[in-house]
Amino acid sequence: MSLDRRRLGLGALTLLAAGGSALRPRAAQAQGTEAYPGNRPVTIVVAWAPGGSTDFVARVVAQALSRELGGNFVVDNRPGASGTVGHASVARARPDGQTLLLGVNSTYAMSRHLFPNRGYDDDTAFVGIGRLAVSPIFLCVNPRIGVRTIADLVTRAKEAPGRMSYGSSGAGSSAHLATELFLRSADIRIENVTYRGGAPAVQALITNEVQVAMVDGVTALPLMAAGTITAIGVSTPTRNPLAPDVPTIAESGFPGFEATSNFALLAPAGTPAPIIARLAAAKDAVMRNPEVLERLRQNSIFPTPGTPEQWPAYYRAEVAKWGELIRVRGITAE
Numbered sequence: 001m002s003l004d005r006r007r008l009g010l011g012a013l014t015l016l017a018a019g020g021s022a023l024r025p026r027a028a029q030a031q032g033t034e035a036y037p038g039n040r041p042v043t044i045v046v047a048w049a050p051g052g053s054t055d056f057v058a059r060v061v062a063q064a065l066s067r068e069l070g071g072n073f074v075v076d077n078r079p080g081a082s083g084t085v086g087h088a089s090v091a092r093a094r095p096d097g098q099t100l101l102l103g104v105n106s107t108y109a110m111s112r113h114l115f116p117n118r119g120y121d122d123d124t125a126f127v128g129i130g131r132l133a134v135s136p137i138f139l140c141v142n143p144r145i146g147v148r149t150i151a152d153l154v155t156r157a158k159e160a161p162g163r164m165s166y167g168s169s170g171a172g173s174s175a176h177l178a179t180e181l182f183l184r185s186a187d188i189r190i191e192n193v194t195y196r197g198g199a200p201a202v203q204a205l206i207t208n209e210v211q212v213a214m215v216d217g218v219t220a221l222p223l224m225a226a227g228t229i230t231a232i233g234v235s236t237p238t239r240n241p242l243a244p245d246v247p248t249i250a251e252s253g254f255p256g257f258e259a260t261s262n263f264a265l266l267a268p269a270g271t272p273a274p275i276i277a278r279l280a281a282a283k284d285a286v287m288r289n290p291e292v293l294e295r296l297r298q299n300s301i302f303p304t305p306g307t308p309e310q311w312p313a314y315y316r317a318e319v320a321k322w323g324e325l326i327r328v329r330g331i332t333a334e
Helices: 003-035 053-069 081-091 105-113 150-159 174-186 198-206 217-225 273-286 290-297 311-329
Strands: 042-046 073-077 099-104 126-135 137-141 165-168 191-194 212-216 230-234 261-268
Touching: 042 053, 042 081, 053 073, 053 099, 053 126, 053 261, 053 273, 053 290, 081 099, 081 105, 081 126, 081 261, 099 105, 099 126, 105 174, 105 261, 105 311, 126 273, 126 311, 137 150, 137 174, 137 217, 150 174, 150 230, 165 174, 165 198, 174 191, 174 212, 174 311, 198 212, 198 217, 212 217, 217 230, 261 273
Parallel strands: 042 073, 042 099, 165 191, 165 212
Antiparallel strands: 099 261, 126 261, 137 212, 137 230
16 A cells, blocks of 8 residues: 555544544434434333323323324333333333333332342433323222221221231332331331232222222222222322312321322433433423323323433432331331
8 A cells, every 4th residue: 555545544544533423423413303213113111011000101191202203102011020120121222212111109219129139220220301290199998997087097096006907019019108108107007918909909998808098099089989988188298189178198297298109201321312302302392281281180190390400319319218218117028
């Protein structure tokens, strides 16, 4: 090779190296803003079986994002091990914006304290696109036990410690830990009876096999209306607009009490920042859409807007809150 050709070759390599590094961010930016999501479908993983509140939120959001971004967002249910199977699959996914996670705090904030061998680290595996919505939980009793208020329940439990029982769908579920948070706050003892899912636990409440249960809003509201169960408190800081006569647990003598199912949109760590920003903007637009808000509201699910920048502080607070409760109450995976 001649000297001139060698110089030309070296110059070209230098130009390619410099130009390539200069062009890559612009290409990523184009992918993240103009081209994304492109022609490939974007999978939103739900770590629970179809039919639950997390699945419902995911399907409403997926449909709305498809319209907002002009792409094809689809839901993929991957249940198992208290949600950790689905989360693990997203942790392993390529961070290109084509795989997302519709997470709920029972998994992203609670499961880590009960299932240490999940195969991923929540702190490093995901990046937050932001919070989406919250689902209130009602503190319910069987009507036949004659309890009409939280004060009645506390009195009854203190008169006969351990004589009443509450139903839950297993260690680490939102309803289970919400009940344990209430028992700790009230300093009362009610025995836990574990069922294989929320539906059997609610059925046990209806038949008075258990006397108490925390029940998510979408399940509780029709049963409350039918008089099948009685709600004596709601777990949100403010009353539920669909059941305004039910006081909050906070206003019933337990200031600051809050225990809800919190839904968030996450992506694998390393997903390009422009894609995260585009998804966050689209998510915010979707959660302002009146049609979307009404569909969620009808199922007692209410928006809680959150940005990628706000996610780390919220996430750390949830992890600390539930980790401390699990430790103090001695809760273990069953």
